[in-house]
Amino acid sequence: MSYTTAFSALSAAAAALVLLWISRPRRTYGIGNIAGPPSPSWIFGNMLQLLRSPQYGECEFEWRKMYGPIYRIKGCLGQNRLMVSDPIALQYILNSPSFFFSTTLQAMLLWLLGPRSVILRTGDDHRRLRASLNPAFTASAVRRYKPVFVKVARSITEQLNNSGTLPVDMCPLLSDATLKSVSEVVFGCPVEDLGADFIENNTQILHLSSSQSAGQILFDTVAGRLPRWILHQAIHLPTKTFGALRAQLKFADREGWRIVRERTEAAKLGLETEGDLYSVLVNSVGSDGISLSEEDIAGQTSLIMTAGQDTAGNTLTFALIELAKNPQLQDSLRAEIHAALGNDHENIGYDSMPLLNAFIKEVLRVYPAEPLSERVASEDVVLPLSGSIATTAGKQINQILIRKGDILTIAVASYQRMETRWGDDANTFRPGRWLDGTVQRGEAIGPYANLLSFHGGPHSCLGWRFAILEIQVFLCELVGKFSFSLPADHSIEVRVATTLIPTDSQGKKCALLSVKHIL
Numbered sequence: 001m002s003y004t005t006a007f008s009a010l011s012a013a014a015a016a017l018v019l020l021w022i023s024r025p026r027r028t029y030g031i032g033n034i035a036g037p038p039s040p041s042w043i044f045g046n047m048l049q050l051l052r053s054p055q056y057g058e059c060e061f062e063w064r065k066m067y068g069p070i071y072r073i074k075g076c077l078g079q080n081r082l083m084v085s086d087p088i089a090l091q092y093i094l095n096s097p098s099f100f101f102s103t104t105l106q107a108m109l110l111w112l113l114g115p116r117s118v119i120l121r122t123g124d125d126h127r128r129l130r131a132s133l134n135p136a137f138t139a140s141a142v143r144r145y146k147p148v149f150v151k152v153a154r155s156i157t158e159q160l161n162n163s164g165t166l167p168v169d170m171c172p173l174l175s176d177a178t179l180k181s182v183s184e185v186v187f188g189c190p191v192e193d194l195g196a197d198f199i200e201n202n203t204q205i206l207h208l209s210s211s212q213s214a215g216q217i218l219f220d221t222v223a224g225r226l227p228r229w230i231l232h233q234a235i236h237l238p239t240k241t242f243g244a245l246r247a248q249l250k251f252a253d254r255e256g257w258r259i260v261r262e263r264t265e266a267a268k269l270g271l272e273t274e275g276d277l278y279s280v281l282v283n284s285v286g287s288d289g290i291s292l293s294e295e296d297i298a299g300q301t302s303l304i305m306t307a308g309q310d311t312a313g314n315t316l317t318f319a320l321i322e323l324a325k326n327p328q329l330q331d332s333l334r335a336e337i338h339a340a341l342g343n344d345h346e347n348i349g350y351d352s353m354p355l356l357n358a359f360i361k362e363v364l365r366v367y368p369a370e371p372l373s374e375r376v377a378s379e380d381v382v383l384p385l386s387g388s389i390a391t392t393a394g395k396q397i398n399q400i401l402i403r404k405g406d407i408l409t410i411a412v413a414s415y416q417r418m419e420t421r422w423g424d425d426a427n428t429f430r431p432g433r434w435l436d437g438t439v440q441r442g443e444a445i446g447p448y449a450n451l452l453s454f455h456g457g458p459h460s461c462l463g464w465r466f467a468i469l470e471i472q473v474f475l476c477e478l479v480g481k482f483s484f485s486l487p488a489d490h491s492i493e494v495r496v497a498t499t500l501i502p503t504d505s506q507g508k509k510c511a512l513l514s515v516k517h518i519l
């Protein structure tokens, strides 16, 4: 055999060995084999530790440190649940059609938001609708909504000016303000035009969703095991919660259709409309490449109200709480605002204010509106991981077999506290990390700053640019004109109900701050 032939034979054998090694059958482990914390009870598993700690994350952040970015916890009635904060696994779950909301969550979204809402649509139907809604949420579309944000921000200033010397609960104030923005920007009308009955019912829904009892947590598990058609009948139950849900959808339908009809009439008559989001959408019906019906527009009313109100309202409240805790940071931010703004929101370039934007990113990182989000596998899938994790038998694995029906939790808050990505002091609120190079780039998984506060993938938040501009405008107005501090005898806790909320020590949603006018 010549030297060349021997070399070729050896190379071919080596290549075959490499191929064999790459395609070797790998052992994949199911979620029952993944290590995790012991369960204190069969009925509730670890769920009360996860969802009802006096301070959100008390157990969860410890578990993440102990077991890594993927671990198993016990749900109610002996369920296995996978907690996921590994970026590669999160990216996979959020982009894969094999994962969707659990049956119970789908039913709740259906009751509250209605079947046409974009969040409940899937596959090509979702892609088409989302593409049609998108023109109203682009950077240039959102810039046009700025005057409304400025007007609403000034109305908060007026309320604070009239609030006297006692501490102010910022929660209802900012929740009402974000609803005003949504009403004016999206529906093109003052919030009062939506009707006192609708506003009152909406407030009741927010109130009901700001607490989570042990019974509700158990109900979610039991409900998920019922046949879908039985679960869907629960909306007719004569309870306060179901009554409010039924009313919400009825009011949203009434107002959504009223606004769409008015905008359509105006368009037919060739009248100028206000440039609100629904007008943009109504005017795009029938345009090339847009497959949007009037039903589709009216069908987003409850979703947009819910999605745009307390998500942004709570984010702003947490921002003011952090500033109240940290007077030095507050002074620096105010100095940046005064330098950029004077008293004029007209020409300000919010995106070129480094501390303001670092601060907003840090608030979204530490206080994600939806810190936990549940997904269920609709088929067997092998979940890739960015590193290896331990099984209960102490074996290291780098992928997990997810079986159809397995429940996963997208652990947004845990991901946003991973030291590898956000720095060794990831548990500390420090906006400077965004300016001094502490934050690592890594895989892009969310639409904004690699955060998952707006989630990622096809169902990521459609309104994230809207929310960022609104938060920028509100903060510049409020921090520019007032100083915020914590009243001496009041503590603020962070709990999770449907969203992350500030509460008093009794668990009631509340954020009392002392507010002083400084200009």
Ligand code: HEM
Pocket (backbone or CB within 6 Å): 118, 119, 120, 130, 182, 186, 303, 304, 307, 308, 309, 311, 312, 315, 368, 369, 370, 373, 452, 453, 454, 455, 458, 459, 460, 461, 462, 463, 464, 466, 467
């Ligand atoms: C700080 C403020 C906000 C946060 C943190 C936030 C967060 C989120 C998250 C996490 C989702 C995904 C929900 C899920 O799949 O479970 C979502 C979806 C959505 N958000 Fe937001 N949101 C905010 C503000 C807004 C605003 C102001 C609007 C509209 C005016 C909006 C409209 C939507 C819509 C339409 C969806 C559904 C998208 C789809 O399923 O394709 N959001 N948001």
